[in-house]
Amino acid sequence: MKCLVVVAHPLPDSLCANLATHVIADLQQSGHEVMVDDLYRESFEPALTWGERQSYYLPAYKPGGDVNAAMDRLLSADMLVLVFPTWWFGFPAILKGWFDRVWSPGIAFDHTETREAIAPRLTGLKHAIAVTTLGSPQWVDLLVMRRPVYRQIKYAILRSCAPQCRFKMLSLYRSEHVTPERVTDFKREISQALAQYPAATTAPAPAAAAER
Amino acid sequence: MPLTLWRTTVNVLVVLAHPLRDSLCHRLAEHVSDELRWAGHDVVIEDLYARDFDPALSSIERRRYNAPDYRAEGDMRRPIERLLAAEAIVLVFPTWWFGLPAILKGWIDRAWVPDIAFDHHQDVSVLKPLLGNLRHLVAITTLASPWWLDWFLLGRPVAKMFKYALLPSCAVDCRFRMLSLYRSDRIGETRIRGFTARISQVLSGLH
Numbered sequence: 333m334k335c336l337v338v339v340a341h342p343l344p345d346s347l348c349a350n351l352a353t354h355v356i357a358d359l360q361q362s363g364h365e366v367m368v369d370d371l372y373r374e375s376f377e378p379a380l381t382w383g384e385r386q387s388y389y390l391p392a393y394k395p396g397g398d399v400n401a402a403m404d405r406l407l408s409a410d411m412l413v414l415v416f417p418t419w420w421f422g423f424p425a426i427l428k429g430w431f432d433r434v435w436s437p438g439i440a441f442d443h444t445e446t447r448e449a450i451a452p453r454l455t456g457l458k459h460a461i462a463v464t465t466l467g468s469p470q471w472v473d474l475l476v477m478r479r480p481v482y483r484q485i486k487y488a489i490l491r492s493c494a495p496q497c498r499f500k501m502l503s504l505y506r507s508e509h510v511t512p513e514r515v516t517d518f519k520r521e522i523s524q525a526l527a528q529y530p531a532a533t534t535a536p537a538p539a540a541a542a543e544r
Numbered sequence: 545m546p547l548t549l550w551r552t553t554v555n556v557l558v559v560l561a562h563p564l565r566d567s568l569c570h571r572l573a574e575h576v577s578d579e580l581r582w583a584g585h586d587v588v589i590e591d592l593y594a595r596d597f598d599p600a601l602s603s604i605e606r607r608r609y610n611a612p613d614y615r616a617e618g619d620m621r622r623p624i625e626r627l628l629a630a631e632a633i634v635l636v637f638p639t640w641w642f643g644l645p646a647i648l649k650g651w652i653d654r655a656w657v658p659d660i661a662f663d664h665h666q667d668v669s670v671l672k673p674l675l676g677n678l679r680h681l682v683a684i685t686t687l688a689s690p691w692w693l694d695w696f697l698l699g700r701p702v703a704k705m706f707k708y709a710l711l712p713s714c715a716v717d718c719r720f721r722m723l724s725l726y727r728s729d730r731i732g733e734t735r736i737r738g739f740t741a742r743i744s745q746v747l748s749g750l751h
Contacts, residue, residue: 342603378599378646379592382563389729421709422643422701425599425653429646447688447730476708480701487697488642508610 333458333529335359336409339370340416340427347465347507347515352415354519355463355526359413363531367405371426376402378429384436393437402434411459411529414485418466418503421473421480431489440493454494459529460485461500463522465507473503500525554679554750556580557630559590561637561648568686568728568736573636575740576684579747580634588626592647597623599650605657612665614658623655632680632750639687639724642698652710661714675715680750681706682721684743686728694724721746 337356341348352370359366369376377398387394395403406412416427423431437443441450462485466473473479482501490497502525504510504518558576562569573589580587598619608614616624627633637648644652658664662671683706687694694700703722711718723746725731725739 342601342606346606372600372603376600378650379597380563380640380645380647382593385563385567419601419653420649420656421705422649424601425646425650428641428643428649429599431643432640432646435641477704478699480699480704483698484642484701 333364333410333531334408335364335366335411335413336405337366337368337413337415338427338430339368340372340414340424340430342372346417347504347510348415348417350515351463351465351504351519351522355413355415355522358523358526362526362529364411364529367409369402369405369430371430376426376430378426378432380429380432384433388437389443395433395436395439399433399436402430403436403439406434406454407439407456409457412457412461412497413526414460414462414464416462416464417507418464418468418481421466421468421477422484423481435489435493450492452493452495455496457494457497459498459500460490460494461502461525463502463504465504465510467508468505470503470505473505552751554585554631555629555677556585556587556632556634556750557590557626558587558634558636559592559648559651561592561635561645561651563593567638568725569636569638571736572684572686572725572740572743575743576634576636576747579744580750583748583750585632585750588630590623590626590651592651597647597651599647599653601650601653605654609658610664614660616654616657616660620654623651624657624660627655627675628660628677631677632682633678634682634684634747636684638728639685639689639702642687642689642694642701644702656710656714671713673712673714673716675718678715678718680719680721681711681715682723682746684723684725686725688729689726691724691726694726 339352356366356368381396383394384396416424441453444451486499490499502521558573560573577587577589602617605617637645661675663674664671707720711720723742
């Protein structure tokens with residue numbers, strides 16, 4: 333499968349960067365084709381621009397030139413893996429900006445004439461996995477906040493742009509108190525989730541199978 | 545309408561996060577600042593797009609986040625001063641994908657930081673609120689979604705973030721109000737006027 337891994341942490345020695353490295357290695361080992369959008373390393377500009385907002389509802393949406401490549405990668409992906417820290421129970425601004433600017437009209441969805449709903453365009457996207465670290469304990473996320481990031485990805489974004497996409501979220505809670513054992517367990521959980529996806533969507537790739 | 549003479553002056557920070565000057569959000573923000581000034585409050589406008597605000601928490605900021613001496617980047621000095629001086633904050637923004645626009649999320653990520661908005665050095669799991677001045681937070685938002693989708697399917701993620709995550713950690717005595725204009729992409733003048741009247745009513749309670 334063609335996998336797009338989107339990473340959104342400013343520090344290369346962070347837990348998130350470590351998890352992203354694990355994800356990428358795992359996917360490559362299974363024979364997937366991996367594309368990486370490391371938003372901080374690319375100095376991704378998160379703010380939807382004047383021109384983008386101005387043309388948002390026009391027949392010809394005019395995205396900034398700096399997001400063209402990111403749009404192509406999103407369009408070609410069969411699988412999306414997001415790796416990010418949860419800050420204030422939301423995406424880091426740079427990742428929110430990736431959704432605001434890359435999941436745009438004509439790419440991720442089309443406006444419909446009635447504007448009652450939007451029409452999905454990412455019909456090739458089959459799987460999405462969100463890997464996140466957060467300082468909060470699990471009960472606050474589940475019981476008080478009711479999993480806002482999970483709901484946002486599943487019900488707001490994927491439901492509108494890729495309704496066929498299966499979504500799984502893996503959260504490492506209390507990540508500021510994390511022990512090496514918990515990181516190892518969490519990586520195992522990630523590997524298990526990723527292992528459910530065969531490298532080829534129709535038939536298994538013989539080369540990749542032989543390597544293993 | 546309130547009488548200016550009988551009210552105390554409140555330092556209000558209005559944070560605006562829409563790229564288009566002719567947007568509904570700009571119109572609402574203008575209404576907000578007119579109302580507040582008429583009522584005699586001190587109003588500072590933080591127009592994030594006009595300031596070309598950089599939303600991404602930097603590597604230096606992240607590196608120092610858990611260090612004893614958090615240090616913001618130079619471009620954050622004025623936004624942080626303004627946050628510290630605010631007794632009331634009014635946010636005016638469009639809701640995109642049931643979340644804040646990136647530029648506004650970045651304002652929170654970068655201004656509501658350790659030693660400014662909260663203290664976490666004793667125990668990172670319990671934040672000690674530091675924004676003792678802040679008494680009101682009013683979030684005014686426009687969104688294309690119908691209300692029931694926000695309430696029942698999404699569970700009001702934006703309101704929850706302010707009410708249960710940000711304010712309990714940074715400003716415990718702060719009163720939170722959320723005013724959402726649903727289906728904002730297909731409404732007429734009557735509903736906009738109804739919404740601005742609601743805004744005026746809420747703002748008249750600032751003291």
